Amino acid sequence: MKVLSVASEMFPMLKTGGLADVAGALPGALAPLGVQVRTLLPGHPKVLAALDAGAKVVAEWPLWFGGPARLLAGAAAGLDLLVLDAPHLHDRAGNPYLDANGRDWPDNAQRYAALAHAAARIGWGELKTWKPDVLHVHDWQGALVPAYLHYLGNGGNGGKKQPATVLTIHNLAFQGQFNAAVWPQLGLPDEAFSMHGLEYFGDVGFLKAGIQFADAITTVSPTYAHEIRTHRDGMGMDAMLRWRQAAVSGIVNGIDTEVWNPATDALLPARYGAQDLAPRLANKREIEKRFGLTADDSSPLICMISRLTEQKGIDLVAQHIDAIVATGARLAILGSGDAGLEAALRAGAQTHPQRVALRIGYDEPLSHLLQGGSDAILVPSRFEPCGLTQLYGLRYGCVPIVARVGGLADTVIDANDAALKAGVGTGIQFADVTAEGLLEALRRAVQLFRHQPADWLRIQRNGMAADVGWRSSAAEYAALYARLVAKESHK
Ligand code: ADP
Structure with missing residues (x-):
C-alpha cells in the first residue's frame, strides 16, 4: 500500500x-x-x-x-x-x-x-x-x-x-x-x-x-x-x-509515548511509573515553587496548558475564579493568546495569590512539569476536535477534568459512581460548558481527591494504563x- x-x-x-x-x-x-x-x-x-x-x-x-x-x-x-x-x-x-x-x-x-x-x-x-x-x-x-x-x-x-x-x-x-x-x-x-x-x-x-x-x-x-x-x-x-x-x-x-513517558522524562525533577506515584510530590513542590503557590496537600493542584481562547473555555475560568477557588482547588495556568483573557486571568491570580497562578508564554518543558506534578488538568473546551493535553494527562497520572465534547468525550471515561464501582473511570467530564457544569466538576474532583484517596489513585492508574499511542x-x-x-x- x-x-x-x-x-x-x-x-x-x-x-x-x-x-x-x-x-x-x-x-x-x-x-x-x-x-x-x-x-x-x-x-x-x-x-x-x-x-x-x-x-x-x-x-x-x-x-x-x-x-x-x-x-x-x-x-x-x-x-x-x-x-x-x-x-x-x-x-x-x-x-x-x-x-x-x-x-x-x-x-x-x-x-x-x-x-x-x-x-x-x-x-x-x-x-x-x-x-x-x-x-x-x-x-x-x-x-x-x-x-x-x-x-x-x-x-x-x-x-x-x-x-x-x-x-x-x-x-x-x-x-x-x-x-x-x-x-x-x-x-x-x-x-x-x-x-x-x-x-x-x-x-x-x-x-x-x-x-x-x-x-x-x-x-x-x-x-x-x-x-x-x-x-x-x-x-x-x-x-x-x-x-x-x-x-x-x-x-x-x-501521542508520542516516548517523548511523553513519565518513567523516562528528563524534564521532570522526579520520574515515576504507575506502580509508585509518590515521586510526583517532588514535581508538585517544584511547580508550587515556580508558580509561587502555597503548598497545601488537602487541595488538588489543577493545571491548564492551553491557547487562551474562547474555544478553550478560558473566559469561563477567568469569570469564575472566585467560585473556583471556593471549591477548594488551586490553579496553575500556562498559556498565551487573547490579550483580554490574559488580563482577566492575571487579575484573578492577583486576587488569590496563594491559590491561582499564571505563566504567559509557550513553554514546552514547563508543560511536562505541570503534567508530571499537578493532580489534575482542566480542559473546559467549547469544542475540541481531538485535544492532546488530556492524553498527556492520562499518561502522566494527571487526572483530566474535561468538557464532554469532541475528542475529550472519546478519550476520558467519567469516574461516576458506576464507573468507580466497575473500576474503569479515568477522569471527570462535565456536559454543560457553563459555570455550573465547571464548578460541579471541580467539586467532584476536590471531593474525590480529599476524601476518596483510593478512588483517586485508581483513576490515576486507569488513565496511565489507557491506550494513548498511535x-x-x-x-x-x-x-x-x-x-x-x-x-x-x-x-
Ligand atoms: P490545539 O491544537 O487546539 O491548541 P491541542 O490540545 O490539540 O489543542 O494541542 C495543544 C498542544 O500545544 C499540546 O501539545 C499542548 O501541550 C501544547 N501547548 C498549548 N499551550 C502551551 C503552552 N503555553 N506551553 C507549552 N505547550 C503548550
Missing part, C-alpha cells in the same frame, strides 16, 4: 498545530502495517533546511500561473519527503500562513492550489517511478487535491486508474475560503465554479471542495465527526457533511485505505 500524505506542516520540521503532529507521527506508525507513506510538503525554508544532503530533483513542473517549481525527493528526520520547491510561493520565513503582521498571505489560494496540483500530478502517475494508491490530504491546504483529480484527472492520466482520496479535517474552523477573484489562478474549468463544485456562497471554498470530492472524510475523533454534522458545530459545512454522511468517520489522534489509530487508517483501494479496483 502506497500513500501520499499532503500536508502544509509536519513535525519536527514545521509546526503550528496538531496537524503537524499527526502528519509527523502517522508514517512511522503505519510502516509496520505495510503502509508506505511519503509526504508532500511545501518548500518552506525550515523544510528545505531539514532535507538531508541526498535530496534530488525528481521533476520540473513550472506553475501555470507563472514561476518555476520543482519537486525534490529526500529525507528529513527519518521521514520520506517530496517537497514542492517554488521559491516565490514558499520561501518565506516565519508562520507558513501569515505575514509578519499576522495577516493571511494574499496569495494563499495560489500557494496551496500549487501544492494540491502537484499532489494530483503525482497521484495520476506523472512521476513514473512512484504512484500512490491513496492520496491522504489534510485540512483546507490539501483539500483541492480531490477536486483536481475530479476535474483534470482523466485528461491528465490517459484514463489510468485514479488513486483513492482521504481528507482529514483537523479543525473545521479553518476552511480556506477565498474571494472569487482568485478563480482564474486555480487552473480549473469554469464549470467547477458551481454549487456542485468549489463555489461556496459566492466565494471559492477549498475545504468545501475536499468535502465534495474526497472518497473518505475523516476527522480526529468520532464525537467531533458527529458534532460537525450538526447545525450547532458544523460551522456552515454541516449540510455538506450530512450529505456526505456515509463517507465521514472519526479516528482519534495518538498503534490502534494507525490500524484504523490502514483499514480505511484498504477499504478504499478495494472499492476503487471494483470500479
Whole structure:
C-alpha cells in the first residue's frame, strides 16, 4: 500500500498545530502495517533546511500561473519527503500562513492550489517511478487535491486508474475560503465554479471542495465527526457533511509515548511509573515553587496548558475564579493568546495569590512539569476536535477534568459512581460548558481527591494504563485505505 500524505506542516520540521503532529507521527506508525507513506510538503525554508544532503530533483513542473517549481525527493528526520520547491510561493520565513503582521498571505489560494496540483500530478502517475494508491490530504491546504483529480484527472492520466482520496479535517474552523477573484489562478474549468463544485456562497471554498470530492472524510475523533454534522458545530459545512454522511468517520489522534513517558522524562525533577506515584510530590513542590503557590496537600493542584481562547473555555475560568477557588482547588495556568483573557486571568491570580497562578508564554518543558506534578488538568473546551493535553494527562497520572465534547468525550471515561464501582473511570467530564457544569466538576474532583484517596489513585492508574499511542489509530487508517483501494479496483 502506497500513500501520499499532503500536508502544509509536519513535525519536527514545521509546526503550528496538531496537524503537524499527526502528519509527523502517522508514517512511522503505519510502516509496520505495510503502509508506505511519503509526504508532500511545501518548500518552506525550515523544510528545505531539514532535507538531508541526498535530496534530488525528481521533476520540473513550472506553475501555470507563472514561476518555476520543482519537486525534490529526500529525507528529513527519518521521514520520506517530496517537497514542492517554488521559491516565490514558499520561501518565506516565519508562520507558513501569515505575514509578519499576522495577516493571511494574499496569495494563499495560489500557494496551496500549487501544492494540491502537484499532489494530483503525482497521484495520476506523472512521476513514473512512484504512484500512490491513496492520496491522504489534510485540512483546507490539501483539500483541492480531490477536486483536481475530479476535474483534470482523466485528461491528465490517459484514463489510468485514479488513486483513492482521504481528507482529514483537523479543525473545521479553518476552511480556506477565498474571494472569487482568485478563480482564474486555480487552473480549473469554469464549470467547477458551481454549487456542485468549489463555489461556496459566492466565494471559492477549498475545504468545501475536499468535502465534495474526497472518497473518505475523516476527522480526529468520532464525537467531533458527529458534532460537525450538526447545525450547532458544523460551522456552515454541516449540510455538506450530512450529505456526505456515509463517507465521514472519526479516528482519534495518538501521542508520542516516548517523548511523553513519565518513567523516562528528563524534564521532570522526579520520574515515576504507575506502580509508585509518590515521586510526583517532588514535581508538585517544584511547580508550587515556580508558580509561587502555597503548598497545601488537602487541595488538588489543577493545571491548564492551553491557547487562551474562547474555544478553550478560558473566559469561563477567568469569570469564575472566585467560585473556583471556593471549591477548594488551586490553579496553575500556562498559556498565551487573547490579550483580554490574559488580563482577566492575571487579575484573578492577583486576587488569590496563594491559590491561582499564571505563566504567559509557550513553554514546552514547563508543560511536562505541570503534567508530571499537578493532580489534575482542566480542559473546559467549547469544542475540541481531538485535544492532546488530556492524553498527556492520562499518561502522566494527571487526572483530566474535561468538557464532554469532541475528542475529550472519546478519550476520558467519567469516574461516576458506576464507573468507580466497575473500576474503569479515568477522569471527570462535565456536559454543560457553563459555570455550573465547571464548578460541579471541580467539586467532584476536590471531593474525590480529599476524601476518596483510593478512588483517586485508581483513576490515576486507569488513565496511565489507557491506550494513548498511535498503534490502534494507525490500524484504523490502514483499514480505511484498504477499504478504499478495494472499492476503487471494483470500479
Ligand atoms: P490545539 O491544537 O487546539 O491548541 P491541542 O490540545 O490539540 O489543542 O494541542 C495543544 C498542544 O500545544 C499540546 O501539545 C499542548 O501541550 C501544547 N501547548 C498549548 N499551550 C502551551 C503552552 N503555553 N506551553 C507549552 N505547550 C503548550
